[in-house]
Amino acid sequence: MNASSAPRIPLYWLGVALGPAAWGINLQAIYALTPHVCAKPSSTTIVLSIVMAIAAASGSLISLRAIRSDAAAEWTEAQGGRARNFMAWLGVGSGVIFALVILNQLVAALMISPCLR
Numbered sequence: 001m002n003a004s005s006a007p008r009i010p011l012y013w014l015g016v017a018l019g020p021a022a023w024g025i026n027l028q029a030i031y032a033l034t035p036h037v038c039a040k041p042s043s044t045t046i047v048l049s050i051v052m053a054i055a056a057a058s059g060s061l062i063s064l065r066a067i068r069s070d071a072a073a074e075w076t077e078a079q080g081g082r083a084r085n086f087m088a089w090l091g092v093g094s095g096v097i098f099a100l101v102i103l104n105q106l107v108a109a110l111m112i113s114p115c116l117r
Contacts, residue, residue: 011066012084015091018059019098026052026102030109038115045114049106053099060095063088 030045037045067088 010084011069012063012088012091014066015059015061015063015093015095016087017091018062019056019091019095022052022056022059023098023102026105030105034114038113045109046106049102049109053102053106056095056099056102058095060092060099063091063095067092 026049029048033045033048036042067085
C-alpha cells in the first residue's frame with residue numbers, strides 16, 4: 001500500500017466536522033466546569049471558548065483552502081466535482097456559524113454569573 005492509495009480524511013470535510021465538534025466540546029466543558037468556577041472563579045471557560053471558536057474558524061479556513069486548491073481539478077474530473085465543492089462550501093459556512101455560536105455563548109458566560117441556578 002503506497003501513500004497515494006492510503007485512506008485519508010479529505011480536507012473539505014474538516015469545516016463540516018470541526019465546527020460542531022468544537023461547539024459540542026465547548027458546551028459540555030462549560031457545563032462540567034460550572035460548579036468549579038462557581039466555587040473558585042477562574043478564566044478557564046473564557047480561554048476554552050476562545051480556543052474552540054478558533055478551532056471552528058480554522059476548520060472553515062481549511063475547507064476554504066480545499067476549495068481553492070481543488071478548483072482546477074473540478075474541471076478535469078470525469079465525474080465532476082460538484083459534490084466535493086458543495087461539501088467544502090457547506091464546511092465553510094458551518095465553521096463560521098459554529099464559531100459565532102461559541103462566541104455568543106462566551107458573551108453570555110461573561111454577562112451571567114455561573115453561580116445562578
